Amino acid sequence: xxxxxxxxxxxxxxxxxxxxxSLHVExxxxxxxxxxxxxxxxxLMNIVGCLDRPxxxxxxxxxxxxxxxxxxxxxxxxxxxxxxxxxxxxxxxxTSAIENVELPLVYAGTPSRERRKxxxxxxxxxxxxxxxEHHPNQLSGGQQQRVAIARAIVNNPKVILADxxxxxxxxxxxxEVMALFQELSDQGITIVVVTxxxxxxxxxxxxxxxxxxxIQSDERQVPRRAVSQSGxxx
Amino acid sequence: xxxxxxLRVALRAIFRNKLRAFLTTLGIVIGVAAxxxxxxxxxxxxxxxxxxxxxxxxxxxxxxxxxxSASGVRGGFGSQPTLTWDDFAAIRDEVPSVxxxxxxxxxxxxxxxxxxxxxxxxxxxxxxxxDVRTWPIDQGASFTQSDIDSGAKVVVLGATVVEKLYGxxxxxxxxxxxxxxxxxxxxxxxxxxxxxxxxxxxxxxxxVPYTTFAQKVQGGLGKYLHGSIMVAAESAAATTRxxxxxxxLLRERxxxxxxxxxxxxxxxxxxxxxxxxxxxxxxxxLLASVAAVSLFVGGIGIMNIMLVSVTERTREIGIRMAVGAxxxxxxxQFLIEALSLSTAxxxxxxxxxxxxxxxxxxxxxxPMLIQPDVITVSVGFSALVGIVxxxxxxxxxxxxxxxxxxxxx
Numbered sequence: 001x002x003x004x005x006x007x008x009x010x011x012x013x014x015x016x017x018x019x020x021x022s023l024h025v026e027x028x029x030x031x032x033x034x035x036x037x038x039x040x041x042x043x044l045m046n047i048v049g050c051l052d053r054p055x056x057x058x059x060x061x062x063x064x065x066x067x068x069x070x071x072x073x074x075x076x077x078x079x080x081x082x083x084x085x086x087x088x089x090x091x092x093x094x095t096s097a098i099e100n101v102e103l104p105l106v107y108a109g110t111p112s113r114e115r116r117k118x119x120x121x122x123x124x125x126x127x128x129x130x131x132x133e134h135h136p137n138q139l140s141g142g143q144q145q146r147v148a149i150a151r152a153i154v155n156n157p158k159v160i161l162a163d164x165x166x167x168x169x170x171x172x173x174x175x176e177v178m179a180l181f182q183e184l185s186d187q188g189i190t191i192v193v194v195t196x197x198x199x200x201x202x203x204x205x206x207x208x209x210x211x212x213x214x215i216q217s218d219e220r221q222v223p224r225r226a227v228s229q230s231g232x233x234x
Numbered sequence: 235x236x237x238x239x240x241l242r243v244a245l246r247a248i249f250r251n252k253l254r255a256f257l258t259t260l261g262i263v264i265g266v267a268a269x270x271x272x273x274x275x276x277x278x279x280x281x282x283x284x285x286x287x288x289x290x291x292x293x294x295x296x297x298x299x300x301x302x303s304a305s306g307v308r309g310g311f312g313s314q315p316t317l318t319w320d321d322f323a324a325i326r327d328e329v330p331s332v333x334x335x336x337x338x339x340x341x342x343x344x345x346x347x348x349x350x351x352x353x354x355x356x357x358x359x360x361x362x363x364x365d366v367r368t369w370p371i372d373q374g375a376s377f378t379q380s381d382i383d384s385g386a387k388v389v390v391l392g393a394t395v396v397e398k399l400y401g402x403x404x405x406x407x408x409x410x411x412x413x414x415x416x417x418x419x420x421x422x423x424x425x426x427x428x429x430x431x432x433x434x435x436x437x438x439x440x441x442v443p444y445t446t447f448a449q450k451v452q453g454g455l456g457k458y459l460h461g462s463i464m465v466a467a468e469s470a471a472a473t474t475r476x477x478x479x480x481x482x483l484l485r486e487r488x489x490x491x492x493x494x495x496x497x498x499x500x501x502x503x504x505x506x507x508x509x510x511x512x513x514x515x516x517x518x519x520l521l522a523s524v525a526a527v528s529l530f531v532g533g534i535g536i537m538n539i540m541l542v543s544v545t546e547r548t549r550e551i552g553i554r555m556a557v558g559a560x561x562x563x564x565x566x567q568f569l570i571e572a573l574s575l576s577t578a579x580x581x582x583x584x585x586x587x588x589x590x591x592x593x594x595x596x597x598x599x600x601p602m603l604i605q606p607d608v609i610t611v612s613v614g615f616s617a618l619v620g621i622v623x624x625x626x627x628x629x630x631x632x633x634x635x636x637x638x639x640x641x642x643x
Contacts, residue, residue, distance in 0.1 A: 051636045072560045079558020104557040
């Protein structure tokens with residue numbers, strides 16, 4: 001469902017962050033994009049996430065050409081097709097978990113009753129049904145990331161994009177988060193995870209390795225099953 | 235995302251920084267309070283001038299005799315008697331636009347009762363004077379035409395004089411006072427009239443028949459009228475016509491040719507009052523522009539703090555954009571935040587301004603005048619300030635690139 005060919009240049013000096021990358025991601029795939037810092041994986045992620053536009057090349061998402069879209073259209077695509085999970089969680093501070101999760105629905109124009117219902121459902125899905133009114137600073141890192149995942153799934157996206165989702169977590173909570181992603185993948189959501197840890201990539205069904213703005217390898221694998229210790233995934 | 239949700243987000247952002255929000259709005263608060271207070275003070279002062287104006291009469295003309303000129307030294311108006319008693323009769327009887335006219339022979343004299351004395355302005359006049367001034371007699375009655383004819387020694391006292399001689403609310407009609415050394419019987423007390431536009435007390439006066447005044451004070455009633463004439467025109471609108479009619483009549487009677495200057499002076503009292511009113515208007519305008527500058531400065535304060543706020547919350551903007559906020563959502567959020575700040579400042583300013591105006595009105599005994607449209611305009615203006623000065627920071631926020639915003643530390 002994603003077909004990308006793009007050359008991306010940035011800065012005063014022409015910097016080829018992505019140099020002719022072509023990638024096709026199928027629906028329901030669990031893709032890990034690997035690479036060291038500076039390999040272009042985050043740039044690729046930003047373009048896939050419609051946060052950035054390629055300098056050249058075309059990008060199609062669910063049959064729609066994204067490359068030529070206006071800012072408003074990109075925002076709409078982000079709001080309806082995509083969910084984001086970031087390394088630093090990026091939750092709104094001093095805002096309760098449920099309100100953070102409601103945020104995408106607010107911009108999608110969902111009526112407030114339904115918004116609340118769906119936000120509660122999303123939080124229950126990540127095992128945080130009992131933490132609705134907690135603020136991010138009252139939650140642990142793993143819990144914050146699960147709030148962020150709840151926010152990413154609340155609008156029933158086609159794709160979830162996670163940029164180093166476990167970067168700020170210890171290994172135990174990392175496994176919990178990956179278990180959650182696997183579960184979402186099983187439910188039919190396409191997942192793209194950017195990481196530099198091979199351990200994390202091993203949970204994916206396909207690993208794309210990047211170096212210097214190019215794809216180095218692209219392999220399918222049998223994913224290692226993550227076992228959630230807290231039972232949050234079930 | 236509807237307006238109410240945006241408003242809630244904006245208000246929450248404001249309440250997170252209560253002190254900062256308060257300090258930011260202070261400029262607007264002071265500006266609006268100044269506008270409200272100044273307009274109220276201006277309107278109060280104006281009303282006071284108008285009151286004085288109404289007490290004086292809007293249709294009055296004063297005719298004074300001309301000046302003398304002897305070996306190059308020119309005396310002021312009234313230094314040479316040029317008005318005759320016949321002139322007075324002619325003005326009173328022959329000019330159709332004149333409703334009433336009365337002579338005014340004036341001197342400052344001590345008035346002595348049995349217990350007290352008080353020096354006041356004693357006016358020799360006719361009973362018509364009270365008609366000219368539309369000044370009712372409170373106790374007793376005015377002297378009459380027969381008192382004029384006989385040169386009776388009777389007096390009408392002003393309220394202040396009664397108070398000074400007999401104490402407040404005393405009844406003195408029928409008692410005797412001495413003016414100079416001559417005993418006069420009090421026949422009436424004029425109703426309280428208040429102050430003139432220049433602060434002179436109208437009630438500090440005593441009135442006697444002009445014939446008596448001329449004989450006892452001025453040493454005889456001759457051809458010339460040693461004083462001035464006060465004229466009431468038919469109406470305020472007829473005042474200008476009466477002025478030119480009287481001028482023409484007097485020039486004819488005094489056989490003045492086209493080349494000659496008037497040998498009398500005609501003063502229209504409404505002109506004096508309107509000049510004074512203009513003064514208050516100028517003052518009000520000046521103060522209002524100072525207030526407008528303060529509003530402008532307040533607007534800059536809001537813009538400044540909104541720019542800080544946008545920078546501080548760059549990451550938040552990035553998050554909102556990542557989950558589907560369009561530039562217009564971000565624009566609306568920050569614009570409404572600026573608008574809320576400035577409008578809140580406007581309302582606080584109105585409260586403060588009304589308070590200050592009430593306090594000042596109480597202190598200076600002014601009528602309290604706050605026009606609702608001034609409140610509407612100043613709140614509206616502060617809202618406008620919020621929009622104008624909030625637009626740039628809000629636009630800046632909405633044009634942020636989501637990636638840069640998310641990466642911002």
